[in-house]
Amino acid sequence: MKEITKSAKTVEEAVKEALKELRLENDEVEIEVLEEASKGLFGFLGTKDAKVKVTERVVPEKRAGRILRQIFNYMEIEVEINSSDYKDYTKIDLSGPDLGILIGRRGDTLDSLQYYINLAANKKAEKRVKFIIDVEGYRQRRQETLSRLALKLADKAKRKGRNVVLEPMNPHERRVIHTALQDHKEVFTYSEGEEPYRKIIISPKK
Template sequence: MKFVEKIGKTVEEAVVQALKELDATRDEVDVEVLEEPSKGILGLIKVKPARVKVILKDNPLKRASGLLKGIFQTMDLDVKINITENDKTMFINLEGPDLGILIGRRGETLDALQYLVNLSVNKNQEVRKKIIIDIEGYRNRREKTLQRLALKLADKARQRGRNVVLEPMSSQERRIIHTALQGRDDIYTFSEGEEPYRKIIISPKK
């Protein structure tokens, strides 16, 4: 929990100073007044300033954005970060030139980045928020590619009458394959092996 303590002639003046240091708006913080200001009596008693403690509220969106900006700055990448969210999920879409390095082979780098942000943002949180990171529609394109692949290999397994073994995939991509084929009555699918080498088997029904 990030917070600062500030003093000022008035409570409001102390709060404004704290907001500047935290780079936050008034609705992003909680304010605790530690000491009210006093004017003294006839100048015989020293004037006492206001002292406040300003606490930055938990903001998953700002933490996710800050983490990504730090990573991209280190990698010297010019990336535009677009974030939308609902109560349960945060969607982050990245745009910019030459972002293939962030996707990696079959999306492995993108999945690792998504895992890192989920881990960081949800650390020590009572209510976890699912974070999905995409790059200019890559995940949708990849899903359609996997669906076409699933149908093609299912036909191959049925025609040849033997199992077809796919390359190791992430759990998310395996789910796409299973879902694409779950309505078929001529084949069935199952997974075997240990992560990260777990793979799908497409098997014809006898």
């Protein structure tokens, strides 16, 4: 956790300099005034500067946005970042031109970015925040695609009377398939294998 001590003519100036050096905002730090500024004899002899200690206070939402901006600056891509807070998680929506690079094959890059942000933004935080990152509605479109695929393959399993084995998927996508077919009257689903090769089997009910 970052910490710095600064002196200046006033407490406000010392805090401002500390924030600038730490690259943090007021609501991301705790400020301790070590010494107040004081005027000396006749208003100038023995004048003493104010001294403050500024310590980073981990705010996962702020840190997540800052880390993402650093990543996108390094990648030299323009991305608009919008956050929405929900009861159990914070959703970060990314938008901009040509952001396919952030999605990757079947969302692999997006999932990796989300995993990293959840680790980095919550490091040493008193209260963890779950982040879900999306790029221009990709996750919703992907979920709809998977749900349609699930119904199509369920019909295939039913017609042919044998198991249909899907390609390996990440836990989130497997959950979408399971949910789409959980109330199906003629098939059931289960997973087998080890990560990252764990896959879903759609099996006809006897």
